[in-house]
Amino acid sequence: MKLIDQTWELFKKEVVLEWRSKYAFNGVLLYVVSTVFVCYISFNLTPGFDKSTGYKVVWNVLFWIIILFASVNAIAKSFMQESKSRLLYYYAIASPHAIILSKTIYNILLMSLLSILALLVYLVFFTNTIGDPLFYFLVVILGSLSFSTVFTMISAIASKAGNNGTLMAILSFPVIIPVILILIRLSKNAMDGIERSLSYGDIGVLCAINAIVLATALLLFPYLWRD
Amino acid sequence: MKFIYQTWWKVIVVLLILSTFITGLILPVPRLPVLHETIRNLYFHVPMWMGMLSVFSISVFFSVKYLNTGKEEYDLASVECVNTGLVFYTLGLITGMMWAKYTWGEFWSGDPKQNSAAIAFLLYCAYIVLRNSIDEEQKRAKISAIYNIFAFPIMVVLIFVLPRMTDSLHPGSGGNPAFGKYDLDNGMKLAFYPAMLGWSFMAIWIATLRYRIRLIENKRNSIN
Numbered sequence: 001m002k003l004i005d006q007t008w009e010l011f012k013k014e015v016v017l018e019w020r021s022k023y024a025f026n027g028v029l030l031y032v033v034s035t036v037f038v039c040y041i042s043f044n045l046t047p048g049f050d051k052s053t054g055y056k057v058v059w060n061v062l063f064w065i066i067i068l069f070a071s072v073n074a075i076a077k078s079f080m081q082e083s084k085s086r087l088l089y090y091y092a093i094a095s096p097h098a099i100i101l102s103k104t105i106y107n108i109l110l111m112s113l114l115s116i117l118a119l120l121v122y123l124v125f126f127t128n129t130i131g132d133p134l135f136y137f138l139v140v141i142l143g144s145l146s147f148s149t150v151f152t153m154i155s156a157i158a159s160k161a162g163n164n165g166t167l168m169a170i171l172s173f174p175v176i177i178p179v180i181l182i183l184i185r186l187s188k189n190a191m192d193g194i195e196r197s198l199s200y201g202d203i204g205v206l207c208a209i210n211a212i213v214l215a216t217a218l219l220l221f222p223y224l225w226r227d
Numbered sequence: 228m229k230f231i232y233q234t235w236w237k238v239i240v241v242l243l244i245l246s247t248f249i250t251g252l253i254l255p256v257p258r259l260p261v262l263h264e265t266i267r268n269l270y271f272h273v274p275m276w277m278g279m280l281s282v283f284s285i286s287v288f289f290s291v292k293y294l295n296t297g298k299e300e301y302d303l304a305s306v307e308c309v310n311t312g313l314v315f316y317t318l319g320l321i322t323g324m325m326w327a328k329y330t331w332g333e334f335w336s337g338d339p340k341q342n343s344a345a346i347a348f349l350l351y352c353a354y355i356v357l358r359n360s361i362d363e364e365q366k367r368a369k370i371s372a373i374y375n376i377f378a379f380p381i382m383v384v385l386i387f388v389l390p391r392m393t394d395s396l397h398p399g400s401g402g403n404p405a406f407g408k409y410d411l412d413n414g415m416k417l418a419f420y421p422a423m424l425g426w427s428f429m430a431i432w433i434a435t436l437r438y439r440i441r442l443i444e445n446k447r448n449s450i451n
Contacts, residue, residue: 153377161361161370171357171374174350175381178343178389205392212380220373223294 003101006094010102018110025110028074032118035066040125050127059129060188063122064180067115067143074114075107075151076168079159087225096222104152104214111144131193139187142206146179149210153217156224175213182206231435240432243425250418257415261330268326269415270422275319276386277423278430282312285431287379290372302368303441304434305375306358311434313351315426320344331396340390340397347385350378 018024039062043049082090090099119140130136154172161167182202189199230236251270259266286308293301323341324334335341357374361367390397 157357157370157374157377160366161357167357167360170353174346174353175378177346178381178385201392205389209381209384212384216377216380220376223369224373 003095003098006098007101007105010090010094010098011105014102014106015109018106024074024077025114028070028114029117031073032066032070032114033121035069036118036121036125039066043126055127056129056191057188059126060191061184063119064143064184064187066122067118067140068147068176068180070114070118071111071144071147071151072168072172074110075148076155076158076165078103078107078152079155082159091226096225097218099225100152100156100217100221103156104149104217107148107152108145111148112141115140115144130191132190132196135196135199136187136190139183139190142186142203143179143183146183146206146210147176149213149217150175150179153213153221156217156221160224179206179209182209231431236428237432240425240428243421244429247418247422247425251422254414254418265326265329266415268322270418272319272322272326273419274422274426275315275322278426279312279315279319281427282308282315282430282434283379283382285434286312287376290375293368293372294376297365299364299368299445300442302372303445304438305372307437307441308434309351309354309375311430311437313348313355314433315430316348316351320348336396338397339393339395340386343385343389347382350382350385354378 049055116137119137151172154175155168158168158171182205186199186202186206189202247270251267256264256266286305289301289305289308292298293305323344327336327338327341328334331338354371354374358367358371361370
């Protein structure tokens with residue numbers, strides 16, 4: 001299969017490029033750690049907050065907001081770092097589907113790694129209140145997958161339209177709000193240790209949104225990238 | 228697409244809408260708890276969404292056509308359809324809020340249906356912002372066509388699928404019955420279906436007018 005070969009080669013190239021500089025990874029990791037630390041210090045200003053009733057809700061929502069902004073920062077770079085001549089080179093050697101697929105897969109990998117590390121750092125600083133850790137972990141992986149599929153397409157659009165951060169935020173937030181609402185509901189269920197079978201419907205909706213986004217991205221990217 | 232420029236269907240649209248003002252306000256309606264006479268808003272609230280949905284669908288159709296052919300007229304048609312759709316969107320939100328005030332108690336009660344309608348509104352506002360951020364015409368047309376096609380399925384999921392999955396006070400969601408199934412009696416159908424049809428075609432009519440104005444402007448601004 002030509003498409004799979006091309007995707008695999010481009011994916012390897014992404015990983016090698018990132019491995020050489022480690023710029024995106026280290027940068028976003030530092031961003032996450034410092035955000036968590038700032039939150040930790042700010043919450044410590046109110047003594048006894050971790051015993052209060054709202055603590056679990058804040059814990060969960062705060063984690064997702066940190067991951068959301070980290071992923072906007074991480075994935076916005078994926079098309080911006082490409083120079084015009086390099087894009088022209090890809091245009092000559094690979095199919096557009098291979099490019100968007102390899103970027104998406106690479107971003108999924110990057111985001112999964114980052115969010116697992118972020119979860120670990122978060123657990124170190126904030127008292128662990130998760131009732132069903134394995135399921136919470138699964139939700140975090142699902143979340144990074146959804147963020148990657150949505151943001152990769154949006155960053156492709158934003159990079160064509162002048163490449164500014166404001167546009168990326170404006171374009172992506174309406175799309176990401178339903179995703180993050182479902183994720184927060186799912187992870188709250190995991191936190192309270194609610195029966196897993198009750199969450200299957202939400203997981204289904206999340207997968208359906210991902211499928212729609214990925215399908216439209218594959219359909220539309222061939223029109224988007226050449227100019 | 229010849230019929231879009233003909234008069235007969237516009238006359239029918241005006242008659243349909245005028246008829247719903249009479250039948251919708253005069254014909255008897257079933258007396259239901261909570262709803263009472265506000266049920267007549269059904270003839271005005273739901274058709275707004277129908278109108279919005281029809282122009283947004285047409286706009287996606289023209290976006291696809293633009294991507295395939297690259298003709299500027301298709302881009303103009305699709306953006307004017309979105310502009311008209313946004314007007315109907317706002318009207319739908321306002322009529323919905325007014326209805327919510329009398330039945331749910333507040334203009335905005337944070338109901339899932341209201342919230343996701345607001346999010347989808349942002350989605351289309353982002354389309355307008357995206358268009359304004361690019362100066363080069365062909366690039367603007369291409370990128371906004373792509374975003375329009377991308378936004379449409381997400382809008383459908385947001386407004387028509389997600390609220391149905393959760394507990395919402397809105398009919399058709401969270402186990403609440405929708406009107407069609409259970410209490411839309413024959414008298415109401417007489418006013419409801421013409422209203423749906425009439426307002427959808429009204430939206431299309433406004434969009435074509437705006438498109439034709441845009442074409443003339445475009446012709447005057449072009450250098451030959």
